[in-house]
Amino acid sequence: MSLIVESIAKRFGRFPALKGVSFAAPKGCFLALLGPSGSGKTTLLRILGGLEFAELGHVTFDGEDWLAKPARERRAGFVFQHYALFRHMTVARNVAFGLEVRGRKTRPPRAEIARRVEELLALVQLEGFGKRYPSQLSGGQRQRVALARALAIEPRMLLLDEPFGALDARVRKDLRLWLRELHNRTGITTIFVTHDQEEALELADLVAVMNEGRIEQIGTPGHIRNAPATPFVAEFLGQSAPAPAVIPLRPNRTNLHVP
Amino acid sequence: MTAASLTARASWRSPSALPGFGLTLGFALFYLSALVLIPLTALALRPWSLGIAGFVAAVTAPRVLAALELSFGAAAIAAMLNIVFGPIVAWALVRYRFPLKRLVDALVDLPFALPTAVAGIALATLYAQTGWIGAPLAALGLKVAFTPLGVVVALTFIGLPFVVRTLEPVLAGLGREAEEASATLGATRFQTLRRVVLPALAPALVTGGSLAFARAVGEYGSVIFIAGNLPMKSEIAPLLVIIKLEQYDYGGAAAIGLVMLAVSFSILLALNGLQYFVFAKR
Amino acid sequence: MTPLQPRGATEDHPLVRIAAVTIAAIFIALFLVLPLVVVFSQALAGGWSAALAAIRDYDALQAIRLTLIVAAIAVPLNAIFGISAAWAITKFDFPGKSLLTTLIDLPFSVSPVISGLVYMLIFGMQGWLGPWLRDHDIRIVFALPGIVMATIFVTFPFVARELIPLMSDQGREEEEAAVSLGASGWSTFRRVTLPNIKWGLLYGVLLCNARAMGEFGAVSVVSGHIRGLTNTMPLQVEVLYNDYQYVGAFAVASLLALLALVTLILKTFLEWRYADEIAAVHRH
Numbered sequence: 082m083s084l085i086v087e088s089i090a091k092r093f094g095r096f097p098a099l100k101g102v103s104f105a106a107p108k109g110c111f112l113a114l115l116g117p118s119g120s121g122k123t124t125l126l127r128i129l130g131g132l133e134f135a136e137l138g139h140v141t142f143d144g145e146d147w148l149a150k151p152a153r154e155r156r157a158g159f160v161f162q163h164y165a166l167f168r169h170m171t172v173a174r175n176v177a178f179g180l181e182v183r184g185r186k187t188r189p190p191r192a193e194i195a196r197r198v199e200e201l202l203a204l205v206q207l208e209g210f211g212k213r214y215p216s217q218l219s220g221g222q223r224q225r226v227a228l229a230r231a232l233a234i235e236p237r238m239l240l241l242d243e244p245f246g247a248l249d250a251r252v253r254k255d256l257r258l259w260l261r262e263l264h265n266r267t268g269i270t271t272i273f274v275t276h277d278q279e280e281a282l283e284l285a286d287l288v289a290v291m292n293e294g295r296i297e298q299i300g301t302p303g304h305i306r307n308a309p310a311t312p313f314v315a316e317f318l319g320q321s322a323p324a325p326a327v328i329p330l331r332p333n334r335t336n337l338h339v340p
Numbered sequence: 341m342t343a344a345s346l347t348a349r350a351s352w353r354s355p356s357a358l359p360g361f362g363l364t365l366g367f368a369l370f371y372l373s374a375l376v377l378i379p380l381t382a383l384a385l386r387p388w389s390l391g392i393a394g395f396v397a398a399v400t401a402p403r404v405l406a407a408l409e410l411s412f413g414a415a416a417i418a419a420m421l422n423i424v425f426g427p428i429v430a431w432a433l434v435r436y437r438f439p440l441k442r443l444v445d446a447l448v449d450l451p452f453a454l455p456t457a458v459a460g461i462a463l464a465t466l467y468a469q470t471g472w473i474g475a476p477l478a479a480l481g482l483k484v485a486f487t488p489l490g491v492v493v494a495l496t497f498i499g500l501p502f503v504v505r506t507l508e509p510v511l512a513g514l515g516r517e518a519e520e521a522s523a524t525l526g527a528t529r530f531q532t533l534r535r536v537v538l539p540a541l542a543p544a545l546v547t548g549g550s551l552a553f554a555r556a557v558g559e560y561g562s563v564i565f566i567a568g569n570l571p572m573k574s575e576i577a578p579l580l581v582i583i584k585l586e587q588y589d590y591g592g593a594a595a596i597g598l599v600m601l602a603v604s605f606s607i608l609l610a611l612n613g614l615q616y617f618v619f620a621k622r
Numbered sequence: 623m624t625p626l627q628p629r630g631a632t633e634d635h636p637l638v639r640i641a642a643v644t645i646a647a648i649f650i651a652l653f654l655v656l657p658l659v660v661v662f663s664q665a666l667a668g669g670w671s672a673a674l675a676a677i678r679d680y681d682a683l684q685a686i687r688l689t690l691i692v693a694a695i696a697v698p699l700n701a702i703f704g705i706s707a708a709w710a711i712t713k714f715d716f717p718g719k720s721l722l723t724t725l726i727d728l729p730f731s732v733s734p735v736i737s738g739l740v741y742m743l744i745f746g747m748q749g750w751l752g753p754w755l756r757d758h759d760i761r762i763v764f765a766l767p768g769i770v771m772a773t774i775f776v777t778f779p780f781v782a783r784e785l786i787p788l789m790s791d792q793g794r795e796e797e798e799a800a801v802s803l804g805a806s807g808w809s810t811f812r813r814v815t816l817p818n819i820k821w822g823l824l825y826g827v828l829l830c831n832a833r834a835m836g837e838f839g840a841v842s843v844v845s846g847h848i849r850g851l852t853n854t855m856p857l858q859v860e861v862l863y864n865d866y867q868y869v870g871a872f873a874v875a876s877l878l879a880l881l882a883l884v885t886l887i888l889k890t891f892l893e894w895r896y897a898d899e900i901a902a903v904h905r906h
């Protein structure tokens with residue numbers, strides 16, 4: 082077990098957002114934090130990213146005290162729900178940002194940065210989009226720029242906040258499969274937040290169902306589906322769970338040709 | 341399970357991932373205190389060096405009372421003028437198309453941008469008995485410059501943009517649907533304006549009017565050239581503050597200043613309260 | 623024959639329209655256009671050479687110089703303050719935030735004369751520090767420092783009140799993204815925040831500068847009116863006018879009026895071109 086989260090608690094004013102969350106996940110896993118809005122899942126994600134601070138609790142990642150590091154030293158690639166692309170920078174400059182702000186000693190030379198940006202844009206299938214501005218892209222394209230930007234810093238952990246929330250249904254499906262394939266290739270420990278149980282159960286290796294600041298159940302999608310541990314989980318899954326959709330194995334638009 | 345490694349930090353602010361809080365807040369507070377708050381404290385404390393009786397005597401001297409009355413009275417009349425004409429200007433700018441509209445719209449901000457001394461000498465020249473406007477008015481037997489009326493003219497000039505600029509976005513955001521609904525219900529255009537449009541504008545009118553008033557009460561530069569500055573007649577309160585200072589009567593100057601501030605804040609507070617209790621319920 | 627179209631439901635009667643535009647036009651002409659025209663026509667009443675000579679006068683040149691120096695100190699300081707205050711207020715949560723925002727606006731509701739008076743009460747001869755300053759031969763009022771402080775006071779909120787709503791609209795996410803990508807605080811500000819607020823900042827600085835160069839009441843109190851030494855341009859206008867040197871007064875005044883016109887043009891341009899990046903356009 083490489084990621085160990087122990088009794089994380091956090092309040093906003095008087096409102097308890099997290100009431101002692103504990104779980105563990107293996108390195109390289111694809112974990113979904115699933116729950117209704119207000120269940121604390123985004124807060125937990127932001128704590129892992131260093132953007133929010135736990136009042137109590139402990140996180141170990143790869144044997145390190147994860148919470149002791151400030152956000153800028155964690156190398157946690159964070160993809161925001163609304164992408165938070167730098168609006169005044171081109172796509173290429175957005176992707177290059179994490180490399181350009183490194184100290185002189187660790188900053189790659191300019192040509193190397195340009196090469197890496199090209200590679201990443203190819204990876205997210207946005208070759209030739211480098212000179213555009215975020216406002217000139219569609220939602221799905223922005224999402225992929227945000228992902229490329231997060232991947233540029235060679236993140237130790239990838240954190241995605243409602244990665245498909247702002248996209249329309251078709252793009253969402255495509256991007257979902259593409260993200261799964263990307264994870265299979267890179268093997269980066271990935272945690273994503275969603276309120277869509279279909280999305281969580283289809284995509285993740287491990288699903289943590291959250292409710293009112295607690296984890297109700299954590300397990301594989303099959304496990305969660307077949308043996309809901311609490312009435313809440315059963316109801317949350319039952320309520321809006323359609324029969325598992327049949328997914329085409331090779332969606333035409335998002336085919337990834339991995340060498 | 342270990343005890344919390346990150347102990348509950350008893351911090352007075354919510355922790356943040358972004359840096360620079362201490363530096364920026366520290367500088368902002370230092371700068372604000374040094375240049376604004378401490379000097380204003382001096383104003384609040386100084387008058388009491390006269391003693392309470394001395395303070396009362398200083399601000400109730402006939403000349404002081406006359407100046408305060410002129411400053412507040414003329415400011416109120418000017419604000420009323422702007423409350424009448426400001427909406428017409430704003431309505432024309434928002435609803436109609438006419439030549440040079442963009443230029444006129446930009447010109448509305450002139451009193452913000454034109455240095456008050458420049459406005460002052462220009463108005464004084466215009467409204468003097470030999471001036472372009474003053475001469476025809478004098479022929480009608482109306483003397484503007486060097487009378488309290490001149491003070492009103494200058495204060496109207498200063499206050500105009502406050503009313504127009506507060507009204508414009510409200511008018512633009514009003515949309516025509518309410519008016520259309522009113523028309524379909526059989527209201528005449530005048531009834532629509534009076535019963536639908538005007539009430540919707542009322543809060544902005546009060547806000548704009550009180551901003552214009554507050555600015556006018558303390559106005560100095562654009563007024564002193566046109567006012568004539570006769571004690572008891574056309575002498576405004578800010579000028580009296582300067583005169584007291586020049587006579588080394590710091591306590592008296594501070595007393596007038598404090599009264600001006602206190603009265604205008606009370607009026608603003610009352611108008612805000614009016615906003616809150618009358619309009620917020622809608 | 624085409625039927626006569628009835629008037630639209632929200633259209634005013636043509637006479638009403640004409641009346642409203644006429645009243646507005648007269649009001650604006652009387653109060654805004656004519657004063658502007660009178661400044662330039664009086665300045666040129668004695669011809670171009672007389673106007674130019676009045677500006678080239680030693681005292682006038684000294685006044686122009688002092689005005690530029692004062693603005694060059696006061697405006698950057700207020701800009702730095704505005705950025706600092708806006709950063710603290712919009713990027714962090716702390717108690718007393720709305721009080722701080724209110725206090726920043728305070729100088730706008732204080733009479734310019736009182737803005738000068740408060741410094742006299744501290745640094746003037748009869749002020750708190752007056753005797754001590756005299757003993758140590760430090761001049762604050764009736765000298766440059768006092769003029770600068772009074773100018774800072776009256777122009778205090780301009781940059782901050784433009785940046786606070788703008789930065790609060792823009793949120794914190796871009797900065798958070800920058801930090802999570804490894805950027806330092808300074809580099810986050812310079813590369814992410816500053817480019818996002820530059821037009822709003824320029825807008826605030828523009829208004830701040832116009833007021834700083836044109837301030838009369840506050841400066842008048844602390845300047846001491848020493849010709850060629852502590853007279854700024856607006857004070858020089860007053861001195862010349864009271865000396866019945868109308869051409870000179872209006873010549874210097876016309877420079878200030880030009881400054882106002884340039885400010886208005888730039889302001890209108892910024893509002894039109896960068897409407898999304900200026901808070902004042904959305905909420906006046």
